[in-house]
Amino acid sequence: MLATSVEVKVPATSANLGPGFDVLGMALDIYNTVEMSVEPSGTMMVESIGEGSRFLAKNGSKMLVDAVQKVFDTASFDPGGLRIRQHNRIPLFRGMGSSAAAIAGGMVAANLLLPNPLTAEELLMLAAKMEGHPDNVAPALFGGFVIASQDGDHVRYTRIEPPPSLQVVVAVPSFTLPTKKSRSLIPPRVPLEDAVFNLGRVGLLVSALAAGDLEMLRHAMEDRLHQQYRSPLIPGLDEVFAAACNAGALASTLSGAGPAVISFVTENSEAVGEMMRRAFGRHGIDCRIIETSVGRLGALNSTVSLR
Secondary structure, three states: OOOOEEEEEEEEEEOOOOOOOOOOOEEEEEEEEEEEEEEEEOOEEEEEEEOOOOHHHHHHHHHHHHHHHEEEEEEEOOOOOOEEEEEEOOOOOOOOOHHHHHHHHHHHHHHHHOOOOOOOOHHHHHHHHHHOOOOOHHHHHHHOEEEEEOOOOOEEEEOOOOOOOOOOEEEEEEEOOOOOHHHHOOOOOHHHHHHHHHHHHHHHHHHHHHHOOOHHHHHHHHOOOOHHHHHHHOHHHHOOOOOOHOOOOOEEEEEEOOOOOEEEEEOHHHHHHHHHHHHHHHHOOOEEEEEEHHHHHHHHOOOOEEE
């Protein structure tokens, strides 16, 4: 019997994690919910509540709807009408994977309605093609810390379970920063020495998380490929990094394209968040602090109800 109603939880994500530009990503324990049901009337109805609901209502949640349609088109399946309700907790346009969550959540929900579902690998390829790179959509689908490499339409990935003691503090500035604008500042070519620098840091970062060597993170999350070019769009970025470090953070980095800053801790999360908030404040920027952890569950293995 085919499911007629499904519910999917999809996590926020933080991409790059310093040196892993377009390759590394980590899920966060902040989840959007997508509820989808077959609508007998044959129409499409979309409702959004929570973060960014006004924007999403005005724009019709187009990205989520497009992701749903791509799955149905790929599977040559027509459900007739649909009713979609999304409850958003992930801040929009802050570098926390809101677009990846819309894509992954929509695709997984649509896939659960199919008589012959697509595989996880097929969903990843569809999602990465739609997003343009796999660093956010891979952890959104699988949870945890994911290394993903895209070659044309093919995506290869591996997942690592970070140490349970690793906690996350996110400073979310009040202003938005579209990814396209942030990416436009990164030059198409970089010095060889900077590329080699980042290659070494990526190796150290993956090794450190796999081995649970959290003291290595501060060194391993250094970057020369993107943050220095994006920093003019985020006043006080280096000062925020330094404030978090001085308060006891293991490492701090820009979350995705920004402007959110993510710090990793095993203790003192409240102090780290307060120092980050004050550092942004000295540059006239209000921000909210989110204390969370690694999202262990992705959209593919989060709580799903079928009716």
